[in-house]
Amino acid sequence: MTDLTDKNKRATFVPGQPDMWAFVLFETLVFTAYFGFYLFYRAKSPELFLHGQAQLDLRIGVFNTLVLLLSSWSVARCVQSARVGAFRAALRDVYITAACAAIFLFFKVFEWARLVRNGNGIDSSDFFTYYFFLTGIHFVHLLIGFVVLGVVVYQLRSAARRSQELVETCATYWHTVDFLWVLIFALLYVVR
């Protein structure tokens, strides 16, 4: 009985540092406030927002979402590989994650350039003010994510530095960037 209780205790663990979880929950609340303002104004003037939304290419949004989900899958594999000591596989997964993030950034910049070229700047309508603000702030989080991935690579490359807790903490940050995009994508590209 005692053995079983011990086994159950070992089976559960907090992935990464608790501080990162506090950050994740706080950041989610901040973004929820942004989303709330966006939905409030969108519901008040739906035609204006629908007209702006019609300028977006849903296919780019879907593609970028799939790429970012791939990066999250890759980071999840990295954590599991590092946990069992397969550090070469873990490093490969971090590089795949960084490649996915670079693809996402490229298409995001491509989309911004296309919109601006067509006269849809940050101040052209309320929709585009929210669009550039939300995608821009997410872009910054993704850039910070590159630093975070660099920390994982730095950790994994040397046996003396390896810390599973730090790898999990960095992965938690990366997944947060992913699920924030899941919400941003749904609210900017698909809602009616």
Next chain:
Amino acid sequence: MPLKFNKRLLVVWVVLASFTLAYLWIDHSVDGSLRPNAVVTSSVIVIALIKVRIIFREFMEVRQAPALLCRLTDAWVVLIGVGLFSCYIVGLTLG
């Protein structure tokens, strides 16, 4: 140490990708009518919240975390949902 391929993570990605592709179908089903649609908006938000919960549980390993973190992240998903729907409904009412 040889690493066994984790099929569960692959299945999770396929489910998340399918939900994402479902948006294309939703968009196609209302195409041509650039009109507000509360049913579409609600469905899209609910799907996004389900995706967020799956990411929490599977990719972020909350499934294996202590009950407190499981409940906290579930409560957060509900909180996001309540926040989004409240703002949307208030906007509709005042619009």
